[in-house]
Amino acid sequence: MDLAFSPEDLAFQQEVRDWIAGAYDDDLRRKMSQSKNGYLDKAGQVKWQKKLAERGWAAPDWPVEWGGCGFTASQRYIFNMELSLAGTPNPSPMGLKMCAPVILAFGTEEQKKQHLPPILSSDIWWCQGYSEPGSGSDLASLQMKAERDGDDYVLNGSKIWTTHAQWADWMFCLVRTSTEGKPQNGISFLLLRMDTPGIQIKPLVTLDGPAESEQEINQVFFDNVRVPVSNRIGEENKGWTYAKYLLEFERGNAYAPGLMNMLKKVKRIATQEVADDGGRLIDDPDFRSKIANLEISVEALNAAELRIFSGRSAGKAVGPVSSMLKCVGSEAQQAITELTLEAVGTYAAPFVRDTWAPTNEGRAGPDYAAPAAPSYFSYRKASIYAGSNEIQRNIMAKMVLGL
Structure with missing residues (x-):
């Protein structure tokens, strides 16, 4: 895949950035800054997903005849990257990214007509x-x-x-x-x-x-x-055949853009936190080494995802390699939330039950501290759901390596 963006791609990138700047309002930004798992409450999720649907960008991977965007492989990459770097909410995957592909592939015309439009609009x-x-x-x-x-x-x-x-x-x-x-x-x-x-x-x-x-x-x-x-x-x-098809989408999502945004947040926190020597944490050699190692892993994953997902534009299924993406991506999520917890330090300890309550109501420490520990604990399950990573390694050994 050619990684150099064409003039058309760069114009599309600016179009996406301009749209995000207008659609991603202050209320959504405030709530996302305090989210424990990358999602919002139902009202917030529906609000954001309806904005995507109104723009015609809610379902990048769907066929155009059912409301898909008709993106090229590079446009899909740019779109996902810009959303992630802006820190927008993750669209709820259950309808748009998991159930809908199964209905599209195996459902009747009646089932498609009944379910796909309200999934696209987030009315259901x-x-x-x-x-x-x-x-x-x-x-x-x-x-x-x-x-x-x-x-x-x-x-x-x-x-x-x-x-x-x-x-x-x-x-x-x-x-x-x-x-x-x-x-x-x-x-x-x-x-x-x-x-x-x-x-x-x-x-x-x-x-x-x-x-x-x-x-x-x-x-x-x-x-x-x-x-x-x-x-x-x-x-x-x-149903087992259809379930395996669905799990390719659940496990085979792109992780790298979201991981880049998570790393950006850690580095921003580290510029405000103090290291043991009294300087900025971001200047501490040991901490910088941890950041660098994670950035290398994320860049390697990004290159792999670009290669894999470019094949989807030619009609290729992700297949069992989705297990690799799930393992590497989920373990990187865990490592980054652990590093965030380390960066925040003692101010991660006070428990804030509702991180979306007004941030000036009796909190200890900076606003970014409240979701640090909840996010760390929430992402412990990332290596279990969608099939535990131990099971994914068995799948890779059998289906990818032929062992």
Whole structure:
């Protein structure tokens, strides 16, 4: 891939920068500066995603006929880079980046017409029903039953670690429709409304003790929940194929632009913090060495992502190499949040329950200190979700290296 931007690319880059300058308002910037995980509450997320949709930039990877942007590979890179460097919210991936590609690839025309427009406009919010108690990285062992009863499936069981289920209008869900043969061969992929009778959502409070607006994960219980068979994606018992396709998008996202922004924040903090010798932390040789090593890793990842994602413009799937991106990207996120915690020092210790409350209300230390520890703890799970990194290394060994 030619890494030199053409005049057209540079003009597009300026167009994106100008748009961000107008659309990314002060309220969104303030909230993002205090975000624990790169996302906002539902109102903030929808506000930002609707701005992207109004500009026609909500779904860069979708086909143009369904609302995609028609970006070239270099434009897609520029677009993602500029959003990340500006520190804009990460669009919620459940609908736009995970469920929608499956509907586009395997759904019926009726399912596309029903679901894709409201996903694009963020009028409908989605959550993912994959993991269960005892079935996480070993997802094929899932047990939630979906028994056929006429034109419906009847669901019983539970899903766990369900991000933002309390906000969701719909869930894309893996269910067991057969116990015969290999476990992977008895799974189906369903779309279901979250207001269906028999669904109960219970929050799982995490270590950062979030305020209600920042509640992230839940357990969802299903008690004789009826879902129309017409809500199934593709064939019965073929859901594992569709799930693997979806996971390529969940694991194979570009990490480097966001990591560059995270490093920029660490360096900004280090210019304001004091080192042991009384000088600026950013001038401390040991700290500078840590920054440099992370920057080298991120630049190497960026080059790999450019090579991989340029192939997508030619219609190539990311494939099992998405496991490599997930491992390297998530571990870099953890390393950077750890370095941020080191930079902030003792002012990371006071616990601020609601980081989005007005920042002048009795806080200890600078404003950037409050989300440092919560972000560190939140990113501990990055190497577990979407399939633990240990499992990803097994996939790479088998599918990439042929071992």
